[in-house]
Amino acid sequence: xxxxxxxxxxxxxxxxxxxxxxxxxxxxxxxxxxxxxxxxxxxxxxxxxxxxxxxxxxxxxxxxxxxxxxxxxxxxxxxxxxxxxxxxxxxxxxxxxxxxxxxxxxxxxxxxxxxxxxxxxxxxxxxxxxxxxxxxxxxxxxxxxxxxxxxxxxxxxxxxxxxxxxxxxxxxxxxxxxxxxxxxxxxxxxxxxxxxxxxxxxxxxxxxxxxxxxxxxxxxxxxxxxxxxxxxxxxxxxxxxxxxxxxxxxxxxxxxxxxxxxxxxxxxxxxxxxxxxxxxxxxxxxx
Amino acid sequence: xxxxxxxxxxxxxxxxxxxxxxxxxxxxxxxxxxxxxxxxxxxxxxxxxxxxxxxxxxxxxxxxxxxxxxxxxxxxxxxxxxxxxxxxxxxxxxxxxxxxxxxxxxxxxxxxxxxxxxxxxxxxxxxxxxxxxxxxxxxxxxxxxxxxxxxxxxxxxxxxxxxxxxxxxxxxxxxxxxxxxxxxxxxxxxxxxxxxxxxxxxxxxxxxxxxxxxxxxxxxxxxxxxxxxxxxxxxxxxxxxxxxxxxxxxxxxxxxxxxxxxxxxxxxx
Numbered sequence: 001x002x003x004x005x006x007x008x009x010x011x012x013x014x015x016x017x018x019x020x021x022x023x024x025x026x027x028x029x030x031x032x033x034x035x036x037x038x039x040x041x042x043x044x045x046x047x048x049x050x051x052x053x054x055x056x057x058x059x060x061x062x063x064x065x066x067x068x069x070x071x072x073x074x075x076x077x078x079x080x081x082x083x084x085x086x087x088x089x090x091x092x093x094x095x096x097x098x099x100x101x102x103x104x105x106x107x108x109x110x111x112x113x114x115x116x117x118x119x120x121x122x123x124x125x126x127x128x129x130x131x132x133x134x135x136x137x138x139x140x141x142x143x144x145x146x147x148x149x150x151x152x153x154x155x156x157x158x159x160x161x162x163x164x165x166x167x168x169x170x171x172x173x174x175x176x177x178x179x180x181x182x183x184x185x186x187x188x189x190x191x192x193x194x195x196x197x198x199x200x201x202x203x204x205x206x207x208x209x210x211x212x213x214x215x216x217x218x219x220x221x222x223x224x225x226x227x228x229x230x231x232x233x234x235x236x237x238x239x240x241x242x243x244x245x246x247x248x249x250x251x252x253x254x255x256x257x258x259x260x261x262x263x264x265x266x267x268x269x270x271x272x273x274x275x276x277x278x279x280x281x282x283x284x285x286x287x
Numbered sequence: 288x289x290x291x292x293x294x295x296x297x298x299x300x301x302x303x304x305x306x307x308x309x310x311x312x313x314x315x316x317x318x319x320x321x322x323x324x325x326x327x328x329x330x331x332x333x334x335x336x337x338x339x340x341x342x343x344x345x346x347x348x349x350x351x352x353x354x355x356x357x358x359x360x361x362x363x364x365x366x367x368x369x370x371x372x373x374x375x376x377x378x379x380x381x382x383x384x385x386x387x388x389x390x391x392x393x394x395x396x397x398x399x400x401x402x403x404x405x406x407x408x409x410x411x412x413x414x415x416x417x418x419x420x421x422x423x424x425x426x427x428x429x430x431x432x433x434x435x436x437x438x439x440x441x442x443x444x445x446x447x448x449x450x451x452x453x454x455x456x457x458x459x460x461x462x463x464x465x466x467x468x469x470x471x472x473x474x475x476x477x478x479x480x481x482x483x484x485x486x487x488x489x490x491x492x493x494x495x496x497x498x499x500x501x502x503x504x505x506x507x508x509x510x511x512x513x514x515x516x517x518x519x520x521x522x523x524x525x526x527x528x529x530x531x532x533x534x535x536x537x538x539x540x541x542x543x544x545x546x547x548x549x550x551x552x553x554x555x556x
Contacts, residue, residue: 089469096499
C-alpha cells in the first residue's frame with residue numbers, strides 16, 4: 001500500500017543566517033500508512049513539535065520534501081492549504097484556542113474554513129462531537145463554561161470535524177486526570193477505527209504508547225533516532241535512557257525480575273504482564 | 288516572525304554607563320533634553336553632539352544597533368525637515384520656483400536644526416533604554432516619584448504595574464504565535480481577503496489571547512498573595528539604589544553642560 005504521508009530528507013533550521021541559528025530537524029525521513037497508530041517520543045527540544053508543524057505545512061522545510069499521497073505539499077499553493085485540512089494538527093493544551101460563543105460554532109470553525117455546505121458542516125460537527133462524547137446539550141453552551149477535560153474534547157473535536165486522513169496530536173492527555181486521559185485516548189482510537197485514519201501522537205507516557213501504537217518514532221537531538229514497533233524500541237532501554245527517555249514501568253519491573261533469575265519474557269503492557277504472570281503461576285502449579 | 292521584534296531593547300553590558308544608578312540616568316536625560324532646547328547655535332549643538340557621542344562610546348553600544356532603532360522614525364524626521372524647509376520665510380531666498388516653492392536661508396537652517404534636535408533627542412533616550420534594564424528603570428522611576436506619595440499618588444503600585452506589563456510582553460508574543468499556528472491548522476486565513484475579512488479573521492486570535500491574559504493575571508495575583516505581597520508599605524528592596532562616585536561625577540558633567548550651553552546662548556552663540 002502506498003504511504004499516505006511521507007517525509008524525505010527533511011531539514012529545518014530556525015533563524016537561518018543569524019547568530020541564533022539552530023538546526024531543529026536533521027535529515028529526517030519516514031513514511032506512514034493509512035490506519036497506522038504512530039507514537040512520537042523524544043526529550044524536550046528534540047524536534048518533535050517542529051516535525052509536527054512540517055507535516056501539515058505550517059512550517060516550510062529548509063530542504064527536503066513532505067509528500068501527502070505522493071505529491072509534495074509545497075509544489076502548489078492550493079495543495080499547501082489542502083494539507084492543513086487533510087493533516088489535522090491538535091496542539092498542546094488545545095483548549096486555550098477556543099474562542100466561539102458556543103461549542104457548536106467552535107467545532108464548526110474548521111469545516112467552515114473548508115468551504116463546506118451548511119448541511120455537511122452540521123453533519124460533521126455532530127459526528128465529531130459524538131466521537132469525543134460531547135452531548136447535544138453541551139453543543140449549545142459556551143465552551144468556557146465546560147470543565148478542563150471537556151474543553152480539551154471540544155478542541156479535539158474541532159480538528160476531527162475536518163475529517164483529516166492523518167490526525168496529529170501533541171500530548172493530548174497532558175494535565176488531565178486518569179479518567180480524562182483514558183477517555184481521550186479511547187476517543188482517538190475510535191476515530192482511527194471509524195475512518196481508517198492515521199494517528200500520530202506525541203506522548204511522554206511510555207505506558208500509553210506501548211499499549212496503543214503500532215510503531216514508534218524516537219526523536220533525539222533533531223534526528224530520527226529509531227523507527228520501530230514499541231517492543232523493539234523498548235528492548236533498547238539503555239539507548240533510550242541515554243536520550244533522557246524511559247521504558248514502561250512494567251517493562252522495568254520485568255527486567256528486574258529477569259535479573260533476579262525469574263524466567264519471564266520482556267513485557268510492555270499491563271495486559272502482557274498479567275498474561276505472563278498467569279503463565280508463570282500456571283507453570284509453577286504444574287511443577 | 289513576531290519573535291524577532293525587539294522590545295524594551297535593553298542591551299546587557301557592563302560599561303560605566305550601565306553601572307550608573309538608574310535615577311542618575313533618568314535625571315541626566317531630563318538635563319540633556321533641557322540643554323538641547325536651550326542650545327541655539329552651531330557651537331552649542333557641537334558641544335551637545337560631542338557629549339552624546341562620548342556617552343555612546345563609553346556605553347559600548349554598537350552604533351549600528353542605535354541606527355537600526357532609528358528606522359521607524361525616519362518618516363517623522365523627513366516630515367519635520369520638509370515642513371520647516373518650505374514654510375519658514377526668513378532671510379535671503381535661495382530657491383524660488385514660480386512663487387510657489389520658496390526655500391529661504393532661514394528655512395534651511397531651521398530645518399537642519401530641528402532635524403538635528405530630534406535626532407539627538409531620540410538618540411539620548413535610546414541610550415537610556417539600551418543601558419538600563421526595564422526592572423531597574425522602573426525602580427529608578429519609583430524612587431524619583433517617591434515624593435508624590437505625600438500627595439497620595441500610588442507610586443509603588445504604578446511602578447509595579449509597569450514592571451509587570453514589561454515582563455509579560457514576550458510571554459504574550461509567544462502566546463500569540465502559538466494561537467495563530469493552532470487556528471491556521473484549522474484553516475484560518477490571515478493573509479488573504481478584504482480588509483473586513485482580515486479584521487474578522489483576528490477574532491479567533493484575540494479572544495483566546497485576552498482570555499489567556501486574564502487567566503495569567505489571576506494566577507499572578509494569587510501567586511503574589513501567596514507570597515504575602517501587600518503593596519509598597521514597609522517593603523524593602525534586594526537591590527538598594529545608592530549614588531556612588533560615578534553618579535556624582537555624572538551630575539557634575541550635567542551641570543557643566545547646562546551652564547556651558549546657557550553661557551554660550553547669552554553670548555548669542
